[in-house]
Amino acid sequence: MHHIKLAEGSLGEEMVWVVRRMEIDYKAPARMDDLILIETRVSEIRGARVIMAQKITCEGRLLSEARVEAVMITKEGHPRRIPDEWRNAFTGN
Template sequence: MKAQHSIPIRIYWEDTDASGLVYHTSYIRFMERGRTELLRTLELDQRALLEGAAGGPIFFVVRAMNIDFRKPALMDDLLSVETRVTEIGGASIDLDQRVIRNGELLVGARVKVVCVENGRARRLPADVRTKFENALTAP
């Protein structure tokens, strides 16, 4: 896998607020899509994981997110959401996410996701950990 995963996002009316700028929570949705597509690229099927494919019904939740809103995006902009795996813990994965327009950083985020089973954090299953390790990049 490439060290950095990227997906395109087009800005629609529904993503903006009354001023015509992208509403701040829209960026969180865009980054969620980036994380979901990263899992697909790693061949981690969220439905299969939830149904027990890794030994128990697991899923990932956002534990922490630190967002830096630098510049606004506008309706019709074409953005890129970049996602990199920067660190892997026992039950967690740290990600760096960036929302870019024409090479310019608009929003950056540090995100920690945690593997959860039955409402509690659990260690990453070995095969899941290996897939994330293969995507690990230097911070």
């Protein structure tokens, strides 16, 4: 689901993803013009939040690792449960 469509109410209510918390371990620098690869996998989904693990590499060299906690909220700032369809897509079920 594209963020813009979500914000426009494609699920019946205007919602957005927000990053609630992020932890980053920097391992090595990236340089200008480096082609980097960002790998993201879902570690956990519960209620309105999803926790993702990210790795950033350049030519196989690990540059950073991150833990990202994102939450789905309404435009008023209230959390909303992640729909089962999305939950299944994230987990591959």
